[in-house]
Amino acid sequence: MRLTCPHCGPRGLEEFSYRGDATVRRPSLEAPEEDWIAYVYLRDNPCGAHKELWYHGSGCRAWLVVERNTLTHAVHSVNAVSVEDAP
């Protein structure tokens, strides 16, 4: 698998680390315990389009949001994380 880093260009998978689901959002402090358990422990395992956090530790050391398809392995977009991506 190759990811096209917005800072470095196309690079091999060995330069990146997978850092989890980019779609989870931190619940409010008042949220019920079930929401917090879901936020901390529960992850979907989608077959198809997914949004993930990757870390380019062996290159520019930037955090990236990768939109890819877990079924076809197609990579749709790779962007540097923005404020909106904060969990």
Add this chain to the structure above:
Amino acid sequence: MAEVLLPALPVMQDRVTVGALTLALLPEQEIVSVRPFKGHFEAVTDTVRKALGVMLSDSFQEETGSGGYAAFRAGHNQWFCRGPEGGNLTARLATLCDGRASVTNQTDSRVRLLLSGGGAAAIAAKLVPVDLHPSGFETGRVALTLAGHIPVVLICREPRLHYEFMVFRSLAQSLFDDIHIAMNGGIPNSERV
């Protein structure tokens, strides 16, 4: 009491030759990290362009200007500007940017090595996971990557023949040894495992 601590030579030998290949320590340069603050990118780019004749570009190429100045992107919203030693580049840029960018001297943090000669690309390719074919990695192209386990900035000076490695000073000897081993036909890191 020592008034000045002179930096030790970062590597034990400053040049080794194996057949047509040469690995040499390059002269010190002033290296400055420039990180524009939010909303000031245009102003900082303009300032650097006027001062050094180089753009802070988003491409993978190093921009070179007159007077030996150059700049390349070294990550997200970060550029490395470099120029001749003794040019007081850090102080000049800090003054010119006037609080619109974080300007940090990196001269002491990095050492530059140059791998030259026929087959240099093949030797470099033993260490870095980047495609060095001239069709993609041409003169001035910059790659932030790993050489073995050592973070480096690899810059193509001339396809197939000249490759510059910018490496952390404390890891310069290790990288020097690894490249030297590769030049001798060995496998870098194999003797340490």
